Amino acid sequence: MNSSIRTVGIVGAGTMGSGIAQACAVAGVEAVMVDIDRQAVDRGLAAVGKSLERLLAKGKLTEGDKAAALARIAGSTRYEDLGHAQLVIEAATENHALKNKILKQLGEMLAPQAIIATNTSSISITQLAAVTGRADRFVGMHFFNPVPMMALVEIIRGLQTSDATFAAVQALAVQLGKSPIAVKNAPGFVVNRILVPMINEAFFVLAEGLATPEDIDAGMKLGCNHPIGPLALADMIGLDVCLAVMEVYLHEFGDSKYRPCPLLREYVAAGRLGRKSGRGVYSY
Numbered sequence: 001m002n003s004s005i006r007t008v009g010i011v012g013a014g015t016m017g018s019g020i021a022q023a024c025a026v027a028g029v030e031a032v033m034v035d036i037d038r039q040a041v042d043r044g045l046a047a048v049g050k051s052l053e054r055l056l057a058k059g060k061l062t063e064g065d066k067a068a069a070l071a072r073i074a075g076s077t078r079y080e081d082l083g084h085a086q087l088v089i090e091a092a093t094e095n096h097a098l099k100n101k102i103l104k105q106l107g108e109m110l111a112p113q114a115i116i117a118t119n120t121s122s123i124s125i126t127q128l129a130a131v132t133g134r135a136d137r138f139v140g141m142h143f144f145n146p147v148p149m150m151a152l153v154e155i156i157r158g159l160q161t162s163d164a165t166f167a168a169v170q171a172l173a174v175q176l177g178k179s180p181i182a183v184k185n186a187p188g189f190v191v192n193r194i195l196v197p198m199i200n201e202a203f204f205v206l207a208e209g210l211a212t213p214e215d216i217d218a219g220m221k222l223g224c225n226h227p228i229g230p231l232a233l234a235d236m237i238g239l240d241v242c243l244a245v246m247e248v249y250l251h252e253f254g255d256s257k258y259r260p261c262p263l264l265r266e267y268v269a270a271g272r273l274g275r276k277s278g279r280g281v282y283s284y
Contacts, residue, residue, distance in 0.1 A: 005115075005172045006030060009085035011102055013044025013075065016119055017091035019147025022048045025072040026065070026148070027176045032074045032081055041075035048073060051148055079109060087172065089141055091119040099123060100131050107132035115165055117141035121192060122248055125158035125185040135160035139169050142189060143178075153178045154189050187252040188245065196245045199237075202230035203261035206281070213281045231281040234264075235274035239281075243268050 008024050010017045013035035021044070024031040035041045052069060055061045061069075074081070082088050088110060090102050099118065106116050115137045118128055129138035140156030153173045157166055166182070173180040183189045188196065202216055211219065217229020234242050243265060249258035267273075267280065274280030 005086045005168060005175075007032070007085045007087075008172070009034065009082035009088035010091055011035075011079075011082075011088065011106070012091035012093075012119075013040050014091070014093075015047070015145060016143060016147060018044035018047045019051075019145065020089055020091055020119070020143055021073050022051055022069070022148050023143075023176045023178070025069040026052075026061075028072070029172070029175065030072050030074075032076060032085060034076050034079060034082060036077065038077055041077060045073065045075050055148075079105060082106070082110065085110070085114060087115045087117060087169070089117045089119055091143075094121060094123070096123055099128060103128055103138075104131045104133075107134055113137075115139065115168060117169060119143055122188065122245060124187075125156045125161070129158040129160060136162040137165050139165050140183070140185070140189070141169055141173070144191070151177075151179045152191070153180045154183045154191065155180045156183045156185055156189055158185050187249055192245060193249075196242055197249070197258065199230045199234045199242050200246050200258075200261050200264060202234070203264045206231065207261060207263035235280035235282055235284075238274050238276055239264060240268050240273050 007030045010021050010031060010033045013033050017033060021031040021033045033041065033044055035044065049070065052061060052066045056063065056066050088106055090099060092098055092102055099120065103116060110116065116132050116134065117139050119142055120128065120140060121142055125140040129135040132138050135158060138158055139161050140154065142154040142156060144150035144152050155166065155170055155173065170180050181190065205211065205216055206213060213231045217232050220226045220229050243260050246258055246260040271277055272279045275284050278284050
């Protein structure tokens with residue numbers, strides 16, 4: 001397998017997909033971004049344009065760099081246009097059935113030597129690999145939002161991911177200017193496995209009345225050097241998302257330490273989901 005990846009396909013032109021396409025294009029890698037309809041593709045391309053414009057304004061890119069990056073991104077609604085990609089990253093919505101459908105389709109139509117990766121944040125890599133018909137050439141490549149700014153990529157091995165596949169994807173992550181970490185397949189991988197239970201624990205501390213939300217967040221910012229406190233972060237992520245992740249951990253691990261905080265459940269039941277609903281722990 002050629003370890004140098006020069007053409008990447010991306011399925012999904014949303015926040016993550018367009019961010020991945022931008023990271024590739026800026027690093028000199030050709031990117032083909034595919035989505036279900038032309039409007040979604042155009043929105044993704046427009047988001048990349050705006051993001052590059054901001055980098056230009058900050059002096060991080062030249063006008064020439066911006067033009068070259070945009071020229072490296074193609075948008076399409078046809079899977080056939082991914083045919084020449086050496087790696088295709090699935091970055092669709094976090095829905096198991098949808099990902100299975102996309103990955104099965106990719107497995108059937110891509111060149112036999114092509115690698116398939118998924119940007120899932122929670123679904124088992126081994127499980128997803130099974131539908132591709134090329135489990136040895138399947139890997140998790142979990143980017144963090146916003147992709148152009150965040151240095152981390154979790155590279156997750158499924159049970160059958162080959163060393164060559166892992167090495168090729170790791171090399172690409174480095175080429176994109178990212179700092180990859182190697183992870184084995186398990187619910188939540190590394191970062192979310194530690195982060196979401198920490199957020200859940202912050203809700204227990206709040207529920208027990210140990211401190212105000214402001215003081216809990218100040219404590220973690222000043223005492224642990226976090227740029228944002230856990231409760232403010234929960235509001236940003238979405239309290240419903242935090243709850244769903246804890247439910248997955250509780251179910252998958254069968255360990256009561258992952259029991260969601262009743263206060264978190266209560267807020268979600270009340271429709272206090274965080275920034276997106278105007279109110280969570282804080283009001284927006």
